[in-house]
Amino acid sequence: KPGFWQPAMQVNYPDADVPFTRIVEIKHATGQNVDATTIVREFPKDWKPGEEPYYPVPAPDAKAAYQKYAALAAEEKHTSFIGRLATYRYYNMDQVTAMALTEADRLLALHGTP
CATH class of the missing domain: 1.10.220 (Annexin V; domain 1)
Structure with a gap:
């Protein structure tokens, strides 16, 4: 049935026991009223030279x-x-x-x- 998988577009998980930092459910932004949904789980990793940083690097x-x-x-x-x-x-x-x-x-x- 139509609805959302989570209560908000982005739900953060600051708990050290959870391997991901947040889940984003895209259809909150688009306002779609469909049966399916798309979620994105973000997993942090240590930055290494040559890679794109997880967070912006200040200039x-x-x-x-x-x-x-x-x-x-x-x-x-x-x-x-x-x-x-x-x-x-x-x-x-x-x-x-x-x-x-x-x-x-x-x-x-x-x-x-x-």
């Missing part, structure tokens, strides 16, 4: 742009910047979740509960 001009935006972000007094885009570093989902919880604790200690 020097991108790092310079990040430093410019980081300086602007540091001037913001009522905004929190955390995670990959805020630090221009790769993090696993559990690390970013921990960052968010730490920042929430900091803000609650500073301002109290709403």
Whole structure:
């Protein structure tokens, strides 16, 4: 019967016991209402010279742009910047979740509960 194999287009699996990092079900993007589906499981591997990296490799001009935006972000007094885009570093989902919880604790200690 028509429907989806998983609840969202992309489901991430950060658990070390699972050999793949995510499953993508394509028809979420296309909006198809058909019996069949296509899923893609992504398996990580260590990068070696001459291969295409699993994640983008930062370029020097991108790092310079990040430093410019980081300086602007540091001037913001009522905004929190955390995670990959805020630090221009790769993090696993559990690390970013921990960052968010730490920042929430900091803000609650500073301002109290709403």
